[in-house]
Amino acid sequence: MLSRTADSLFWLGRYSERAGNVARGLGATLRMALLAEPADGAEREWRALMVAAGCEHGFRERHEAAAHEAAIHWLTLDPANPSGIAASVESARRNARSVRTALTVDMWEAINDTWLEFRRLDSGAIKGDRLPGFLDWVKSRTLLFNGAAADTMLRDDAWRFTQLGTILERADNTARLLDSRHGAFAPDVSADAACYAHWQAVLRSVGALRAYQHVYHARLDPRRVAELLLMRTELPRSLLSCYARVERTLQTIANANGGNPGECQRLAGALHAKLRFGRLDSILDGGLHGFLTGIIDENITLGQEIAARYLNGKNA
Template identity: 40%
Template sequence: MLSRTADHLFWMARYTERAENTARMLDANYQLSLLPQSDEYAELGWRAMLSISELSGTYSAAHHGMKSREVIDFMARDMMNPSSILSCLRAARENARAVRSSTNSELWETLNTTWLDGQRMLADGILDREPYTFFEWVKFRSHLSRGVQLGTLVKDDAFYFMRLGTFIERADNTARILDVKFEMMEQRADTSAQPFDYHHWTAVLGSVSGFEVYRRVYRDVITPERVAGLLILYRDWPRSMAASIAEVEELIARVTKGRESDAAHLAAQLSAELKNGDIGAILQGDLHAYLVHFLARVNDLASQISREFLLPIAPETTETPQAPASSPTPTQSQSQSQSSSS
């Protein structure tokens, strides 16, 4: 397969997954903001939302204050924000358009309709009336695109590169969600807010569709330690960091067909460490440092995948050195710029 084609497929899947994850985080923050709490704690939640995507500086340059409606608008439909839901839906659609012959008409129609309907819904003011309805719709459309992939496509290299993009993006986002939410809990003592921990961690689990999974696995009260264990190490749940990297390892093996590969080595090493990890030992250390190190390694893995199979990623700088970004924005992705000009 041509590296250009593989690149488009990889980024098409990443942007679709990113749109879904952004909708999940917005929905969780919106639900949490409805609970009784101080203004300071509510603002902390929205700041954390921006911190996850490393967009605090971009937002502050165009907005004064941290109003929930403005943050939701910025993260959902602002086309000047390259990581907004609408920007990601456009990027996914443009990459899909460039490789229509490598997929099928069902997948193209799914992504194209998502882009067109998303614009219409936002223009009709759904964010002002029922933001949660829009977030659920974005999640549903992402599920639909993956269902079309799994149900209609041949399992060849094109299919594997799409799946690679999905799970690289998912591993990155799960780590970011967990890191920011733990940081929020640590900072809570510095605010006047006193929300129930139960609602906080329920929102975290809800943002990754993990609440019912948690109940099945632990059958007990929700604790931060168990939430971290589920999101980091539970390999039987497809949204955990361990499960995502295990999928990446298997998919690289299918693409390389047994050939020597630095990307395969990096994926196998990271997957083995997660498989043998102990949540007690992780939490006894510095969880933030652990997650930042994980993000850096996912970034290295994604870069190595690009060097071996895709088009080179343009160098980028991060907003804060503590949280390296593994996810180039649509303007930085070569796939996006090429497909837009085609």
């Protein structure tokens, strides 16, 4: 496969996943902002979401405070935010168009129809009672694309690079989301109503609230929430599950292209091993923030190594 084709497929997966992640996080933050006390609590919630989305720096350059309307617009319709929904939809469609012949009809229609509908939206789509419906629509379009890929793509290199981008973006989002609320997972945290709301918001942001109830059959507990999102193989958005798939996908790509895995394979294996053989108590006692910061940095390095080995870097 040509490196420019692999690059477009990889970033198609990443941008499509990013749009859905921002929509999920925004939905959870809306609930938290309504409950936030004192008065500056709502602003902290919006900043936490932008930290999780990796776009806080750009927002601060344009806005002094994370006001409700400004934060929502920045995360949804503002094309200047490369991590926002608008830019993600545009970039996903641009990459899909450049490799249209590598996609199935269902995949192309899912991406192109989303782009066309998005272009018809006006600013009223994110105001008042219309915002939850808009966020549900974005999530459903991401699920439609992922489902089309899973059901219709040949399991060849095109599939593998699309999945690689999707999974790497998912791992980054889970790590950033947990890190943005790491204080609620400290070993000595008191289980008050505010912390309970934080744990619930984290689970809602990855669509895992019902999964938690199914796995643990218990009230929310910070240790169990952290375990679910870090180390449970059953949850497709857990870090362990994501890096197991990244390592497996990279190995399959290497086997199909000469068998030499390269540095990216070693890094993926190291991340997988860190989570597979790590101890949750040690992670929490040593500081969840430091652990997740390391994961985020290693994830960035892993993406760079994948690009250096297989991609041409036009989307970087």
